[in-house]
Each structure stands twice: as structure tokens, then as C-alpha cells.
Amino acid sequence: IRSEPLKVMISGAPASGKGTQCELIVQKFGLVHISTGDLLRAEVAAGTEIGKKAKEFMNAGQLVPDEIVTAMVAGRLSHEDAKQRGWLLDGYPRSLGQAQTLDKMQIRPDVYIVLDVPDEILIDRCVGRRLDPVTGKIYHLKFFPPETEEIKARLITRPDDTEEKVKSRLDIYKKNAEAASSSYSSITHKIDGSLSKDAVFKEIESLLSQLQQDKANIVKSG
Numbered sequence: 001i002r003s004e005p006l007k008v009m010i011s012g013a014p015a016s017g018k019g020t021q022c023e024l025i026v027q028k029f030g031l032v033h034i035s036t037g038d039l040l041r042a043e044v045a046a047g048t049e050i051g052k053k054a055k056e057f058m059n060a061g062q063l064v065p066d067e068i069v070t071a072m073v074a075g076r077l078s079h080e081d082a083k084q085r086g087w088l089l090d091g092y093p094r095s096l097g098q099a100q101t102l103d104k105m106q107i108r109p110d111v112y113i114v115l116d117v118p119d120e121i122l123i124d125r126c127v128g129r130r131l132d133p134v135t136g137k138i139y140h141l142k143f144f145p146p147e148t149e150e151i152k153a154r155l156i157t158r159p160d161d162t163e164e165k166v167k168s169r170l171d172i173y174k175k176n177a178e179a180a181s182s183s184y185s186s187i188t189h190k191i192d193g194s195l196s197k198d199a200v201f202k203e204i205e206s207l208l209s210q211l212q213q214d215k216a217n218i219v220k221s222g
């Protein structure tokens with residue numbers, strides 16, 4: 001008998017390391033990574049209707065209207081791969097309305113991870129962040145420089161990663177975080193995201209391994 005796959009939400013301020021940890025979680029646990037930021041950036045890059053609507057909000061560091069994002073997430077969660085392999089929802093819900101929508105759809109995670117990082121570190125992380133458009137990998141000029149000159153030459157900077165926009169993103173995060181996470185207080189695990197990438201992952205890995213074990217035990221005893 002197979003146990004139910006893991007359902008994980010990861011949240012935290014801009015540049016708290018969600019995308020970085022998700023790369024590692026996917027490698028180890030094989031979950032389907034659903035990042036609303038990545039999905040929206042892909043729509044913008046492809047010039048779709050959704051992308052055209054979302055672009056201005058994103059570039060200004062504001063939230064994209066709920067109905068656009070929610071339709072995208074609901075669509076992605078209903079794919080067969082997410083049901084089979086489990087999912088890792090990154091950057092959603094980000095408002096009370098989005099959390100209520102998930103409740104209505106009866107979508108509930110096993111665990112709600114919050115990466116906790118002080119503001120001054122966040123700004124440094126954003127301003128130095130670079131993305132590889134070919135592999136989607138996240139780099140940082142100081143902390144995780146690219147491996148080769150070839151990769152370095154093609155790295156791009158996100159338009160919302162200027163110091164001024166990061167501050168406004170952070171304000172919006174702080175205004176919404178409590179309401180967005182209130183449904184999940186009983187399954188919330190706060191992790192110190194200011195530690196090294198490997199140290200943060202070690203904590204997440206042990207948390208998820210334990211959960212996976214618990215789920216397998218439920219299947220055995222049930």
C-alpha cells in the first residue's frame with residue numbers, strides 16, 4: 001500500500017530563500033513545485049493575456065489580483081502529477097482571500113513552513129540575486145556565484161529586485177502574512193532562514209522525512 005504523498009506549503013518574506021529551498025526539496029522528495037512567482041514570470045515572458053495583466057503589478061512589487069493567481073494555482077494543483085507525487089506550494093496563499101479560497105476548495109497542506117529572516121538580510125539577498133533563464137536556477141553574486149563564465153554572461157536580474165521595490169514588497173508581505181497564515185497555525189513550522197542554505201535544508205529535510213514516516217505509519221496501522 002502506498003501512503004498519501006506529501007503536501008507542503010512554504011512561505012516567508014521576499015528573498016527569504018523559498019525558491020532556493022524548493023530546488024533542494026524537489027531533488028530530495030520529488031514533489032511538484034508550484035511557485036506562483038515562477039508561473040507568473042513565465043506568463044510575462046511568453047506575453048500571454050495573463051502575463052500582460054500581471055506584469056505591471058509585479059514590476060511595481062505589488063500583489064497580482066487574486067482571481068488571476070487563484071485560477072492559475074487551482075489549474076496546476078488539479079494536474080495528475082501533483083496528485084500522484086504530492087505538491088510544494090510556494091508563494092500562495094499570500095492574502096486572506098487566497099487562504100479562504102483554498103479552504104473552500106478543501107486544499108490543505110500537511111505542513112506550513114515559514115522561513116524567518118531579518119529585514120536587513122533580505123534586502124542584500126534581493127539586490128544580489130540573479131536568475132539563469134536557461135535552467136531556472138537561482139544565484140547570488142556574493143553568496144552563490146555562477147559556476148562558469150558562460151552561465152555568468154546569461155544571468156538576468158528581476159525587475160522587482162531593486163532596493164526600493166524590495167522594501168515595498170516587504171511592506172506588503174508584512175501586511176498580509178498574518179491573515180494569510182492564520183488557518184495554518186496548528187501545522188506551522190518556523191525555521192531560521194538566516195542560516196546557510198544547507199543548514200536550512202537540513203531542518204526542512206528532517207521535518208519532511210518525519211512527516212513522510214508518519215503518513216506511512218498511518219497507512220500501515222489503518
Ligand code: AP5
Binds near residue numbers: 012144
Ligand atoms: P515571488 O517570486 O513569489 O517573490 P517573493 O515572495 O518576493 O520571493 P522571492 O522569489 O523574491 O524570494 P525567495 O524567498 O524565493 O528567495 P530566493 O530563494 O530566490 O513573487 C513575485 C511577484 O509575483 C510578487 O511580488 C507578486 O507581484 C506576484 N505574486 C506571486 N505570488 C502571488 C500571489 N499568491 N498573489 C498575488 N501576487 C503574487 O533567494 C533570494 C536570494 O538569496 C537568492 O539570490 C539566493 O541565492 C539567496 N539565498 C537563498 N538562501 C540563502 C541562504 N540561506 N544564505 C544566503 N543567501 C541565500
